[in-house]
Amino acid sequence: MESMKAVRIHQYGGPEVLVFDDAPRPVPGLGEVLIKVHAAGVNPVDWKIRAGYMKEFRPYTFPLILGWDLSGVVEAIGPGAGKFKVGDEVYSRPDISRNGAYAEYIAVKESEAAFKPRLIDHIHAAAIPLACLTAWQAIFDTAGLSAGQKILIHAAAGGVGSFAVQLAKWKDAYVIGTASGRNQSFLRDMGVDEPIDYEKMRFEDLVHDVDVVFDTIGGDIQKRSWMVLKKGGILVSIAASPKAEEAARGGVRQAFIFMTPNGSELTEIAGLVDSGKLKPIVETVLPLADARRAHELSQTGHTRGKIVLRVT
Numbered sequence: 177m178e179s180m181k182a183v184r185i186h187q188y189g190g191p192e193v194l195v196f197d198d199a200p201r202p203v204p205g206l207g208e209v210l211i212k213v214h215a216a217g218v219n220p221v222d223w224k225i226r227a228g229y230m231k232e233f234r235p236y237t238f239p240l241i242l243g244w245d246l247s248g249v250v251e252a253i254g255p256g257a258g259k260f261k262v263g264d265e266v267y268s269r270p271d272i273s274r275n276g277a278y279a280e281y282i283a284v285k286e287s288e289a290a291f292k293p294r295l296i297d298h299i300h301a302a303a304i305p306l307a308c309l310t311a312w313q314a315i316f317d318t319a320g321l322s323a324g325q326k327i328l329i330h331a332a333a334g335g336v337g338s339f340a341v342q343l344a345k346w347k348d349a350y351v352i353g354t355a356s357g358r359n360q361s362f363l364r365d366m367g368v369d370e371p372i373d374y375e376k377m378r379f380e381d382l383v384h385d386v387d388v389v390f391d392t393i394g395g396d397i398q399k400r401s402w403m404v405l406k407k408g409g410i411l412v413s414i415a416a417s418p419k420a421e422e423a424a425r426g427g428v429r430q431a432f433i434f435m436t437p438n439g440s441e442l443t444e445i446a447g448l449v450d451s452g453k454l455k456p457i458v459e460t461v462l463p464l465a466d467a468r469r470a471h472e473l474s475q476t477g478h479t480r481g482k483i484v485l486r487v488t
């Protein structure tokens with residue numbers, strides 16, 4: 177069996193359980209392609225899984241390769257797969273129940289991959305799939321955001337938020353976004369119509385009658401968000417399941433989503449990137465072997481845009 181370098185965990189725990197290891201190189205199964213990973217995006221779910229926060233409903237066996245965001249080059253084609261050929265540049269958010277992309281190679285279902293945007297490098301492409309698909313599925317597929325509507329995006333400077341802002345502006349929506357003082361001009365540069373500094377102001381004192389709240393934080397932020405919606409509006413959360421009774425009380429709607437891999441939406445997103453309408457924001461690039469530092473940074477909860485690991 178051929179081997180490869182990978183960052184794995186052999187048990188749940190803090191950033192110190194990440195080990196730069198030799199691991200077996202995967203073989204593509206039915207309908208899969210083997211991808212030589214050039215860059216892997218880092219997301220909060222990576223350290224939540226590492227810490228064991230999701231073990232009740234998502235049991236894993238060890239050793240486990242983390243990281244479910246990647247850009248790379250097709251190395252081999254599995255039986256029954258025909259969408260790509262060897263040498264194609266692709267990006268993907270692979271199945272989170274399997275080994276991830278903090279590795280030199282990964283096997284993914286071809287339905288989970290798409291041609292990567294042509295005009296950006298692998299580092300920037302790897303920043304896109306998980307966060308951008310999440311934003312897309314929350315504000316378009318679930319909330320049905322349309323031109324002229326008003327949306328409040330919490331944590332607008334983060335990985336998911338920075339894509340949500342740009343997608344909402346592309347749809348010609350009116351965008352209100354929250355971030356700390358240090359990110360106010362960043363929000364304005366991305367096109368946010370009304371940036372709110374949560375360190376100085378309470379958003380519910382400034383915002384009212386929005387069509388959509390995109391809740392990326394949960395807890396108290398979610399509770400305070402009901403009152404800013406207009407009747408019939410919708411709160412979509414990716415952080416904590418909203419209570420149906422609270423929505424009903426205010427005459428609004430609610431939804432919780434867990435994003436699903438989707439190659440065709442990734443193809444549409446690649447088109448937006450190549451036409452200059454969408455830009456991944458990468459704050460930090462680290463070598464694969466520094467995955468521990470990447471997790472420590474992500475865990476601060478104050479990443480601007482994305483953190484990406486350089487693999488090749």
Ligand SMILES: NC(=O)c1ccc[n+]([C@@H]2O[C@H](COP(=O)([O-])OP(=O)(O)OC[C@H]3O[C@@H](n4cnc5c(N)ncnc54)[C@H](OP(=O)(O)O)[C@@H]3O)[C@@H](O)[C@H]2O)c1
Nearest residue numbers: 220310331333334335336355356414433434435477478479
């Ligand atoms: N359900 C799903 O399918 C799904 C998918 C993706 C992500 N998620 C979850 O969604 C959450 C967000 O993900 P992410 O990748 O965007 O995280 P992230 O990139 O780590 O978010 C960091 C951002 O949060 C902002 N922030 C922190 N506290 C804030 C506050 N009180 N008000 C406004 N902004 C605040 C920070 O801005 P400042 O530095 O300015 O404070 C920073 O820019 C995570 O919990 C993640 O696990 C769920």
